[in-house]
Amino acid sequence: MDPNLTELCQLFDRFKAAFTRHDYETCSNLLTQLKVMLTGFKSLPPLFENTKHAVQELTIARDIYEHAVVLSVKIEDQDAFERDFFQLKPYYTDACGRLPHSPQEYPILGLNLLRLLVQNRIAEFHTELELLSSSALENPCIKHAVELEQSFMEGAYNRVLSARQSVPHETYVYFMDLLAKTVRDEIAGCSEKAYDSLSINDATQLLLFSSDKELHEYIKEEHPEWEVQNGRLIFQQAKEAATCKEIPSLQLINQTLSYARELERIV
């Protein structure tokens, strides 16, 4: 066996050991070393040279990046997640013909979809979705994210929240918690427009707070314009679009002149 590969494997074993101990600081340090070592292998993307141990090296590299993605979720670093995911992606798209299917693939792809949803990058969400085959869409991890997006778009927020109980993978919890925050803001925005007023009890329930105190703090921080009177929450309705009282004469004159000019050109 190639000495470099052996060294890589040993280091990776240490990384995995630290990972199971939940010693994430050591993990991050080891990961940096691992990534530096990976740059030395010619069989990996973007070169994809067909060396003697290519399959072995690709497999272990994929494994490392999969762990890196999960690690970034554990240490709650979204930027690292994005970086590691993009490094991992070529292994799924371009090397799929040479490597056996990874059991981690769908959970990680689903995780990425969830991240895009949390960051409200819907266009990218759909772009990623197009890359998935119909069998991938049937996978519970992917399906979870896709259904969340639908409920989110429709406005069925309670479905989004109840989905937290049925996460397909433990790593999903972090993003689901972030999503709950986004959902609360959305509900607040919708309620503001949809209701004239709400009782404090209803508002607490609607905005998913466990006590009135939390609600009051939230109002103070996010929506100081909301009023609380006699145990009711009163929203300030935006002024109705006023009907046209006067004729916008200047605009009309400009338009009419431009029509005249154009017509003259035609005749």
Next chain:
Amino acid sequence: MSQEDVDIAEATEVALSNSVISTATSTLNQLKEIANLIETGAYAREVRRISRAIRSTIRLRKELKASVVSSFLNFALIPGSEVHTRLSSYLGKDDENDMEIDTATSTAQTPAKHPVPELEIYCYLLALIFLIDQKKYDEAKACSEASIARLKNLNRRTVDVLASRLYSFYSLCYEYTGDLAEIRGTLLALHRTATLRRDELGQETLLNLLLRNYLNYNLYDQAEKLRSKAPRFEAHSNQQFCRYLFYLGKIRTIQLEYTDAKESLLQAARKAPVAALGFRVICTKWAVIVRLLLGEIPERTAFMQRGMEKALRPYFELTNAVRIGDLELFRTVVEKFSSTFSSDGTNNLIVRLRHNVIRTALCNISIAYSRISLSDVGKKLRLDSPDPVADAEGILAKAIRDGAIDATLDRANGWMLSKETGDIYSTNEPQVAYNSRIAFCLNMHNEAVGALRFPPNSHKEKESAEKRRERHQQEQELAKHIAEEDDDDF
């Protein structure tokens, strides 16, 4: 996607085949005429002549036989030269006798000079077209590889036209064998070279091929990155521009920029030649979905265009379901035509439509009822969920915020109150709409004026009877070419 291109090409052939005389010798003679045309074009540096030569070749496509092609090669190239041997090896030798006779006749008239590069490239193109039509894709691949290697060393504007056609066929034969991913690197390199040489037709063609290549694998992200960074200029070929618009429309649809997507797709469908039915059908399909996603309902006439009724049937029923706002009907339609939708690659878009169905239903409800309980809304929407009331409340709240319906919710009583709809004519709205329509018409007129083409020398006034006759002939020819150009492809 391949279907639409084949369609463009075939439609052209059918339209033109009537005028073709079908004996092998006359085909050969016609090919020789084309060769002449290319030579004069090459010497006079007239790109127009070369494009004309290609058009005539496409017309001959159905008449090509191995014997004809090889005797033409004998005529155009020096027998025994490197190119000649290579091309003949691709064609194979099935018509020995026939070929020998032709060789005898043609060597007599072959000028013993080196052929112009244009003619050489043309021979590659002809052989490639022939091989693809014969479905000999492996030979076609080898042939196109060789031609592209040769093209790298040529930098002549008159070759560009031929080269762009070669690129298309190169990509086409890889597409037929399903190996498009392999040539991505080569295409990118060619696009770079074309950009450096300011070969705009080549850039246009290659950019489209690359987009097609990416979209074939659903790589929308990469396609958009390339598209937004590639240099843009005024389109040279109508066909390439149509394709570009179609690909652009697709990318934008996926990225949820529906308004722009609609514009591109409709424009692509309108600009495409009448004969390219398959292309127009697929454009219309996408345009229908995008309009539905925008909340518009396409008119019935869009589905009743000649030759499209059958292909558009699934989309018609889908539109119907969205228009009525019936989730149950929508579900059945999606199930019924799921195979069509997945072969069109529109499945994911249709999943997005569910949201629009709900919106339409809500609109209908809010118009019909001035007050309705939330549980009734849930029933009417036929939401299959454990808690329809809570779902309905959330959905309604979002619809109100997005401005889809004008109403308020009353949580204590659990009902929705619709607001009175105001008089739209008391606002500026009608004026704005009227203004945008006028602007559209005026803009269209200006563009039409800008696009007018005039025959050369039309300003000369006095002319003799003979000259006038000549001029008439020229004009007719020109008109014919313009018409041909419009529905010519590949």
